[in-house]
Amino acid sequence: METLGQSEPYFVKCIRSNAEKLPLRFNEGLVLRQLRYTGMLETVRIRQSGYSIKYTFQDFIRHFRVLLPEGTSATQEGIGQYLGQVDLAPDGYQVGKTMVFLREVERQRLQALLHREVLNRIVTLQRRFRALLERKHFTRMRLAATTIQVTTVPFL
Numbered sequence: 619m620e621t622l623g624q625s626e627p628y629f630v631k632c633i634r635s636n637a638e639k640l641p642l643r644f645n646e647g648l649v650l651r652q653l654r655y656t657g658m659l660e661t662v663r664i665r666q667s668g669y670s671i672k673y674t675f676q677d678f679i680r681h682f683r684v685l686l687p688e689g690t691s692a693t694q695e696g697i698g699q700y701l702g703q704v705d706l707a708p709d710g711y712q713v714g715k716t717m718v719f720l721r722e723v724e725r726q727r728l729q730a731l732l733h734r735e736v737l738n739r740i741v742t743l744q745r746r747f748r749a750l751l752e753r754k755h756f757t758r759m760r761l762a763a764t765t766i767q768v769t770t771v772p773f774l
Contacts, residue, residue: 633649669712669720671724672720674718685731685735694714697713701713710723711724
């Protein structure tokens with residue numbers, strides 16, 4: 619618990635050390651089966667290779683859809699083509715058969731690009747909405763001015 623408190627883990631997985639749930643007893647076979655079944659050994663192997671972030675193709679498309687060109691498919695070729703166009707280090711990512719693996723630095727670059735693009739779109743929406751409000755205000759003022767001009771009788 620002390621180690622977990624000092625670090626920033628991505629997740630915490632509970633493993634039973636024995637079937638009887640007794641303290642200070644460790645059944646290696648049971649623990650190994652649980653680690654294999656939950657995919658933890660594969661996760662450790664991937665993290666040791668340096669690709670600590672992984673997305674399924676659908677998750678990658680869903681998360682970064684704002685950045686992706688229109689019509690990018692959730693396939694190995696489509697995602698690989700996009701990642702090749704972005705300014706990422708070639709050894710910073712891998713596109714597997716069903717998943718995209720990224721190093722933390724590359725994920726941060728993609729996140730920064732995503733953040734910048736979202737802010738640009740927000741500014742564009744705000745600009746269009748404010749222009750719409752100003753046009754509406756202008757047409758009301760113009761209508762009011764013409765109404766006043768028509769109804770005003772000159773003093774004699």
